[in-house]
Amino acid sequence: MGLLQVSALPGEQLSAHDLSTLHELASVVAAAVVIGRGAADLEEMRNLLRSDPDASLELLAHLQGEVEAATVSVRSLSHHLLPPILDELGLVAALAELASRFDGGGLTVAVESDRFDDLDPRIAAAAYGIASEVLSNVSRHARADHCRIVARRHPAGSLLLVVADDGTGRDDDALPGVGTHSMRERADEQGGSLDVRDRIGGGTEVIATLPLVVSHG
Structure with a gap:
């Protein structure tokens, strides 16, 4: 989906727990990207429905796959981010x-x-x-x-x-x-x-x- 870059504050360093949390946080960021892309794809699909129904169905299948992957990521995150x-x-x-x-x-x-x-x-x-x-x-x-x-x-x-x-x-x-x-x-x-x-x-x-x-x- 992309690259998440994090830097520690001057004079500090990231602990193992920090790194683990950031790794899980990446799933939420990825899910947000998927949702953003999905909104754009949905708008494109509405336009394709009129001009190219077959292409719109292909786009819908792709969108469904991305949403399902994002759902799995978020559920995995909820299992690991604890107080x-x-x-x-x-x-x-x-x-x-x-x-x-x-x-x-x-x-x-x-x-x-x-x-x-x-x-x-x-x-x-x-x-x-x-x-x-x-x-x-x-x-x-x-x-x-x-x-x-x-x-x-x-x-x-x-x-x-x-x-x-x-x-x-x-x-x-x-x-x-x-x-x-x-x-x-x-x-x-x-x-x-x-x-x-x-x-x-x-x-x-x-x-x-x-x-x-x-x-x-």
């Missing part, structure tokens, strides 16, 4: 900070969590990402008054994450959206599982089971 507090203070502190950002405006968010010392960063990232996705969905769609995040050590040797709300629940004919697929991918990548179901008494609960020890990678 510094997760690295610095761990999962418990990160979940508390996440809850505080959504708490208010009619929604009360509470967190109950065991300690997870020396938790593999990939597991912590997956758990945080799933909780973040659920809270985002609850705040936008559930019309809930309360939401609770529970992270426990399961006796079987796994991390059990439950995010439950008392909102309107799921529509009977609702299809899994991008958010649900993203959460399920996060769990699957770590050898875990994810279940979305109706909550007894009303609302929805998302249950993720993640291994405490990563067996691959």
